[in-house]
Amino acid sequence: MIEDKNPQRTSLSELGEFGLIEHLTKDFKITRKSTVKGVGDDAAVLDFKNRKTVVTNDLLVEGVHFDLAYVPLKHLGYKAVIVNLSDIYAMNATATQITVSIAVSNRFPLEALEELYGGIALACELYDVDMIGGDTTSSNKGLFISVTAIGEAKNEDLVYRNGAKSNDLLVVSGDLGGAYMGLQVLEREKEVFKVNSNNQPDLSMYTYIIERQLKPEARKDIPVLLKELGVKPTSMIDISDGLSSEILHLCKQSGVGCNLYEDKIPLDPQVISASEEFDINSTMVALSGGEDYELLFTIAQSDYPKIKGNPHLTVIGHMTPENEGMHLITRANTKIPLKARGWNALKEE
């Protein structure tokens, strides 16, 4: 993808740091009322008036969070923004601005960074956030992307992780496990490609799960939907590490237990078929796969009629007193303890 033989290859050193920043940021437009001053000064200036400011930051590292062998740079830029916006939405807030800092080795030509910033710009446009600053520097090896996302919310709208009560319903948006199974497909194709680089894989039966991995979306729509439905969650978190890990965060911070029902976990048919093909338990994929960027939240039982039947939302369990612990109720109706598992745990299965 980024090979030396590429005729359109402009060396980063030709531009210099300031030239590079100017070049990469010149097409970003400021549209948010709260952005007083964007790129170009020592710092950006924002005005949230009587609202609270919400801030989050994530660092994405080549070889750890992404593999440029199968992640196009434009998708990577898009995803780097999305994973941060997801944290803002998980506060029931509106995302308004981002800063982007990158460290890049000189093996990347300017055209590669233009691709990366093209993805960032697309995410900014679609999610209506302003890019207001950052830093561009060199690295000895690899690509590092640090994104800070900023948002705003009225105080009474903010939802933290620590407000879940016993008997609250546990609800998730969308479906789970797609991003992890998409990664499995991509990693398999990478191995096939190593053996036979002329191989043109037919990935048409995996389009949904590959897109979930390469071009995830953040649930900007869910805080809006909940407001329309008149529902304020009692606690909320986004699913970056996997369902079980996120449930444990909500339980620990809220001081409650949980019963999660295996048969309620929403799975796309492609996740089910790919899980069978790779001989992985699809429930394990949902519990530990991560990177779905769906929202997981709890609501009071009295709010159930308001969300009932909504195609975006699925009730997957309920909270319990803390001393009852955290459990998965299996399809066979056995009760097994929920453990935090990340991808590593899944790979060790």
Next chain:
Amino acid sequence: MIEDKNPQRTSLSELGEFGLIEHLTKDFKITRKSTVKGVGDDAAVLDFKNRKTVVTNDLLVEGVHFDLAYVPLKHLGYKAVIVNLSDIYAMNATATQITVSIAVSNRFPLEALEELYGGIALACELYDVDMIGGDTTSSNKGLFISVTAIGEAKNEDLVYRNGAKSNDLLVVSGDLGGAYMGLQVLEREKEVFKVNSNNQPDLSMYTYIIERQLKPEARKDIPVLLKELGVKPTSMIDISDGLSSEILHLCKQSGVGCNLYEDKIPLDPQVISASEEFDINSTMVALSGGEDYELLFTIAQSDYPKIKGNPHLTVIGHMTPENEGMHLITRANTKIPLKARGWNALKEE
């Protein structure tokens, strides 16, 4: 400094990501009224009421911005915070919060990260800022530190880079060139150490300039001082890349020219003596050395009596109409064009 034989060496993998974040952040205290929620949720929540929010971000890369052969990790953590706070003060604002994200290879034991966070905590304490979040992840090689600094200011107090007018005076805080000459000393000692590791260098005559390099301070006091003096700068920037580069930024963004007087540039005696020892022109060091983190600003001529004689401030030139260009007036009273030069340019001399 971070050798395998160290008996106090706890592997990062023993803790896991969440354990590591919890361990490293548990001693950080929240003291700012504007911090509603710090570490521990999807995002931090801040409340700036009727003030503007100021945001900046910098990424520090091992081998590019620092060399662990002579930078102790505690100093590095401290400096990573300082360079960002400096950008907030350069807006004439008050720094209030930071987020810190690090990517680290597994060659670093927990104790090394504790040192790093010790330096971050010290900077937070001395500069009265809250650490409110961030990310901790692994890297395949090297250490990367991304800091976002957040501040606040009344709208009428904010100072941008673009407000300088012709005839305004150009003023700098403190003295210049120390950080660069400190680096020269440290790099020489590193080479000596490679040849003879038993050598115990006597660095007592370089203490000030070494401290300027290893433990720089941000000029938190200057916005406060200016307020006390009743002076609002017309433009301001911090000196991270070197005096000439920063002057060019102010001129370009304000649409003015500048005359800078060589004999007015404030230099510490250690900078002068070390420049002689290393056979470098001390004016070049001030112009291109960078990393001094002093503040450079312009004021109206009518404000001159208010700053006259202040030991923290030196008038080093004045702004001119844009068409007159940017010049250095040398001690020999010749006028030479000012060019942006960074460290690379200096090394090529």
